Amino acid sequence: MFVVVLLATFLSILFGYYKWIYQYWQRKNLPFVPPQIPYGNLTSPFRRKEHVGVSMQKIYNDMKEKKWKHGGLFFITSPVYFVADVDYVKNVMAKDFQHFVDRGFYYNEKTDALSAYLFAIGGPKWRNLRTKLTPTFTSGKMKMMFQTLVDCEANLEEKMALEYEKKQPIDVKEILGCFTTDIIGSCAFGLDCKTFQHENSPFRVYGKEVFASTTYRIVKATFANTFPDLSRSLGIVVTPKDITAFFMKVVKDTVNYREKNSYTRKDFMQLLIDIKNNKLVEEDGYKFDGKTLTIEEVAAQCFVFFLAGFETSSTTMTFALYELSKHKHIQDKLRDEITTVLAKHNGKITYESIQDMKYMNQVIDETLRKYPPIPFLTRKCVKDYKVPDEDVVIEKGTMVIIPVLGIHYDKEFYPDPEKFDPERFTEENKRLRHQYAHIPFGEGPRICIGMRFGLMQTKVGLASLLSKYEFSVSSKTQEPLKAQPKSFVLAAEGEIWLDAQKVA
Numbered sequence: 001m002f003v004v005v006l007l008a009t010f011l012s013i014l015f016g017y018y019k020w021i022y023q024y025w026q027r028k029n030l031p032f033v034p035p036q037i038p039y040g041n042l043t044s045p046f047r048r049k050e051h052v053g054v055s056m057q058k059i060y061n062d063m064k065e066k067k068w069k070h071g072g073l074f075f076i077t078s079p080v081y082f083v084a085d086v087d088y089v090k091n092v093m094a095k096d097f098q099h100f101v102d103r104g105f106y107y108n109e110k111t112d113a114l115s116a117y118l119f120a121i122g123g124p125k126w127r128n129l130r131t132k133l134t135p136t137f138t139s140g141k142m143k144m145m146f147q148t149l150v151d152c153e154a155n156l157e158e159k160m161a162l163e164y165e166k167k168q169p170i171d172v173k174e175i176l177g178c179f180t181t182d183i184i185g186s187c188a189f190g191l192d193c194k195t196f197q198h199e200n201s202p203f204r205v206y207g208k209e210v211f212a213s214t215t216y217r218i219v220k221a222t223f224a225n226t227f228p229d230l231s232r233s234l235g236i237v238v239t240p241k242d243i244t245a246f247f248m249k250v251v252k253d254t255v256n257y258r259e260k261n262s263y264t265r266k267d268f269m270q271l272l273i274d275i276k277n278n279k280l281v282e283e284d285g286y287k288f289d290g291k292t293l294t295i296e297e298v299a300a301q302c303f304v305f306f307l308a309g310f311e312t313s314s315t316t317m318t319f320a321l322y323e324l325s326k327h328k329h330i331q332d333k334l335r336d337e338i339t340t341v342l343a344k345h346n347g348k349i350t351y352e353s354i355q356d357m358k359y360m361n362q363v364i365d366e367t368l369r370k371y372p373p374i375p376f377l378t379r380k381c382v383k384d385y386k387v388p389d390e391d392v393v394i395e396k397g398t399m400v401i402i403p404v405l406g407i408h409y410d411k412e413f414y415p416d417p418e419k420f421d422p423e424r425f426t427e428e429n430k431r432l433r434h435q436y437a438h439i440p441f442g443e444g445p446r447i448c449i450g451m452r453f454g455l456m457q458t459k460v461g462l463a464s465l466l467s468k469y470e471f472s473v474s475s476k477t478q479e480p481l482k483a484q485p486k487s488f489v490l491a492a493e494g495e496i497w498l499d500a501q502k503v504a
């Protein structure tokens with residue numbers, strides 16, 4: 001009896017707490033989407049049937065229909081500020097950035113070293129590291145790493161030739177996943193991963209594991225990101241232990257080898273080692289601030305280059321090839337451009353030749369509009385923010401959502417948004433649109449630091465494949481494509497099978 005009374009008292013206190021919390025936005029005078037106990041406006045992590053990015057897109061559409069420029073949500077019991085107007089998005093991401101410096105992701109340097117990477121960390125730590133790493137991604141550095149991409153492109157070419165010989169539909173997602181894993185493995189870790197030759201190469205295996213979200217990992221990450229301070233004091237670890245052990249060992253071994261043997265290489269790893277040993281020179285745009293990187297910090301940054309660098313670009317190439325397969329005239333037009341440009345550069349894919357491919361840019365921009373790998377972005381309010389021209393103050397500590405996918409499918413900016421149409425991205429059409437209507441790489445000071453590198457590897461992969469093969473969708477592909485509900489990056493559920501024909 002006592003236990004029943006205790007339980008009833010606990011439940012009624014909990015219910016009262018939820019009721020009080022769920023009136024938060026009402027008290028703030030901001031319209032809000034009615035939440036449900038216990039997950040608020042999130043779907044249960046145990047019954048997730050659609051990608052969170054798609055749920056955020058639906059909320060965006062709903063708010064637009066009601067002519068709301070912004071609104072309130074709840075993630076479990078945390079109030080979340082949702083921005084549904086591109087001018088407001090611009091304020092949050094750039095104009096009033098000082099209020100929204102953090103991303104609000106959980107990380108824990110003490111118990112989970114690899115989680116403290118540039119994408120997740122906040123405050124002065126982020127600013128410091130961002131300043132240190134920015135010179136790593138200049139066009140000069142990209143040019144320097146281009147040969148590595150060309151070396152990996154030769155492996156892609158060889159693998160495609162072998163697949164073609166089989167006269168079977170080709171799993172492009174897998175091939176392009178191996179291609180970008182090889183590139184990032186080489187540029188971030190200085191290793192030849194050989195993923196094409198060895199199906200079970202550790203980088204490919206761990207690369208897949210990193211993105212294989214199980215319900216357990218989703219529950220843990222949702223809890224840690226919703227209650228970061230509590231999770232930090234509980235010492236929650238979000239990176240699986242075997243992944244941490246593998247990447248820490250690879251980085252430590254590589255750094256030791258290079259330092260002992262005075263061996264250097266033109267890659268991200270070398271740039272990080274140079275920052276660690278304070279060897280970067282002023283001409284690199286680097287100003288020494290008296291702080292170097294620890295080996296754990298080097299490992300975490302290598303890890304984020306790997307995390308952020310391979311899946312985003314491989315899904316972009318995969319979706320681009322899928323859309324091109326469905327739109328032969330666009331595919332032919334792009335191939336014509338590739339052939340013409342390569343002819344001017346002795347038939348070689350060079351750093352200069354890919355800069356000349358203007359229609360390629362349009363195709364990639366349209367692919368990233370329809371399939372932004374990160375379909376919504378977050379910021380955390382770090383000091384109270386009075387929303388301009390509104391009677392609302394967003395409190396310090398509030399999570400902010402920017403619904404990228406919703407904006408990218410908004411009919412106001414993109415009539416007939418389901419249609420794949422690279423003409424939307426001619427210079428003239430881009431000028432006519434709000435700058436924040438296309439944000440696949442984010443915007444403002446926290447914009448993707450690897451954008452140039454990501455675009456470079458995407459262009460190399462597409463130019464390599466399209467110059468030699470003509471693609472069409474195989475009947476083995478499950479259409480219409482559906483987004484994997486549990487993955488972090490927006491990726492297709494199941495394989496994308498394409499048929500290839502050699503170009504005459």
Ligand code: HEM
Nearest residue numbers: 118119305308309312374440441442443446447448450454
């Ligand atoms: C098609 C390829 C890629 C896409 C679409 C993409 C997209 C994004 C987006 C949307 C963000 C968040 C930006 C924001 O919040 O405003 C981001 C951040 C980031 N990306 Fe990328 N990315 C790509 C490739 C890469 C590559 C190749 C690397 C590294 C080699 C990389 C490293 C990072 C890092 C470190 C951050 C965190 C930046 C910060 O918080 O300061 N990304 N990326």
